[in-house]
Amino acid sequence: MTKTPTPQGFREQDAYRALVAACEHAGLDSRGAALIRLGENALYRLASAPVVVRIARSADLLPDVRKEVGVARWLEEADFPSVRLFPDCPQATVHDGRVVTFWRYEVSEGPAPGFTDAAVMLRKLHDVVKPTDLLLPLFDPLARVEDRLDSATTVAEEDIAFLRQRVKDLYAEYSRLDFALPAGHIHGDGHKNNLLRRPDGEVILLDFEAFAWGPREWDVCTGFGLPFRGFGWMLPEEYAQAVEAYGFDITEWPGFHTIRRIREVTMTTWLMQNVDHSPEARAEFERRVASLRHDELPRVWQPF
Template sequence: MRGNPLAERAWVTLRDICDDYGMRADGAELLRVRSNAVFKLRNQIVVRIATAPDALTRLPAVLAVARWLGERGFPAVRPADEISKQPVVHEGRVVTFWHYVPASGRPTTNELGKILRRLHRLPVPPVKLKRFRDPLGEVRDAVLRSEVLPARRQVWLTDRIDELTELWTGMTGEEPPVLLHGDAWIDNLLRRSDGRVVLCDWDGVAVGPRQWDLIHTYHGQRRFGLTRGDVDAFAASYGSDLRAWPGYGTLMEVRDMYAIGIHIRNAASDPFSYRELSRRLDSLIRGDGHARWYMAEPA
């Protein structure tokens, strides 16, 4: 990711953090840089450097839920609490430490459905968690703060977000809320070397309607290359099919809008986000529900 300002700043922060805590930054591997910069150190510790403005208020609950899940034997990543009292703040960046999970092979949507069924059957933990009431709130804020969106597109987005938020409010609340992962996408499921799967990236953990965790897989067929067979396997293993839910179409539109938020936030400093924002927004304005979107630069 040479030349990527987000990655370059994250490397500087990583070196400073490693100096502060007596760890080695040499040989570190950058695993991801989007809403977080995620590094794996040679000592098998994962360092997550958050960029979201609400990270300091949100991450204590994320860590608490991860510990609570660990006590119950749920297959989730574990905080590396032996490093430091977490989270830590370095020059305005919020940092957490996690144990690395060596991955071997790609998990299946069938496995994702099973692990989400298990998650949604757990009680809500005794942790102060956000209530998932406004899925597009962060996107709305990003639109208002954006330095790259033309005025006419800001207006279109604001109006569309308001419309979708009203529709969302009218279709939720029929069922008791559950513990949500918040970003239950197949890429956040890791297969360990022993074959078992582990759910990672709990930054979006919340209490809310289970449909929000489910829509990610269906949206993966719409935008990111999953097949109908992938979705059918997911629905069968979860035990119900979201496509039969009356609010399915609206929820898919909400998820579409949600998925441009990260690129609005990063477009000014990340060339890929700038291009991907244009791709996604153009397809939304055209009403194209089948245009392919990308997680990384297409080959």
Template structure:
């Protein structure tokens, strides 16, 4: 099984079995939840197995586990890594094991989302954690280069638009101090645990950078997509204590984020995803309405 082939359901199950055996974890009746950026399985004993799709993901997986263990020492409510040596090399794929938060996917309230982001931004990570600096345009170039469902014309348009946004980004004066950020903070990454408490999940993008990155998606979801109401957004701002939409750099970050969301979707191979990507790029080209963008 070569890395270039990617993970199918069949090959993901083979890798999951190898990972469980190597880690000494019960992998019987493993339930495949999804195959996206990772192949994700639910295991016995309230354990979640995540398998990265690329060999180069080992360092990223190691950092996610290190971040989770640091957050645990801070009693911060986030994903907890299972207490075994990780990541596991499973047939060349990085595998990590996590404590399941809940069997249901029930999202936290916007107030709880704001509270978790605010509290995260009050933490100071030790230098030994070795967190990388936020490099948004390196990240997005990689995603653009690997997109599967973009036509050549759309890809060139997005490349030009990103060059414009980079020029704008380089001139930004950030209002908030730099520090630890989740990197993909939004309501979809704060779920309720079995006892109804909010928990921050998906630590893949955790890094050091301007705090505005953790606020822009909530504003974008409200202002451009209509996924949050005006009242919800007001509550978010009141709890966190800063309105990114009043900052001069908001448009730059918001435009970047909607392209990043589109390119993430362009990495999918389904016809439905490709159709949504074309719709989104057309809206970005023309300044069209984003309120018909479907969440994925």
């Protein structure tokens, strides 16, 4: 199959062109669509139907998006509390060099899900049985980071060099880890912002982009270990509740700080993609890189 060329950059107008083409192909009306978020992906809510259109920034991500679709179908068949694909739409199709999927729009209401909700959801997710015919990629803790560094044309060269060396060092550390939990399917980005509370109070799981087969410690660190020990976003009693809900205290595991520092690099390079979109994003990226040079906790980072 001929590889679709990857367009350079990912701005709102780039995502919008893919939105219009994908909706026309699916028989949906894109007029009045509202941009929800522009980050790793672009998310649009249609005005004409209860649909969220998700646009991946590159056609190179087609295998990952096909995996997301497979995961979504598995979780729906298992009656797992998660976002659903919008029915009767072509999924993981390429338009204007971007990969597009269609999802049911979910209304969020009530208190936002918290860290204990994340721990409960991760426990449920890790306990559900994965079908044998659903193949997941082996987890790469620094996936996409090198591509992000290669594409960062407006970031200081010394920062790029520092991050490249950091990636090399962390890969070496990661390869030596002795994991305490059995490997299995993981969400890969299982923090509380990837949860949504429906009007009936049920919390559901979102965003299957990073699903993989790997160490459960990664999910636990992302969900509540890093927010507690790395950023100080949780009170000790909140962390104790999350540990009880999941059943594992990752901060007592010797490999925790390696996972924590890897996660910090992925968070920093994710933000790096958006430094040209706003002065605030650039300032926060520079703050994060400066703090990575000194391993002082908790990190004083602003969420984006």
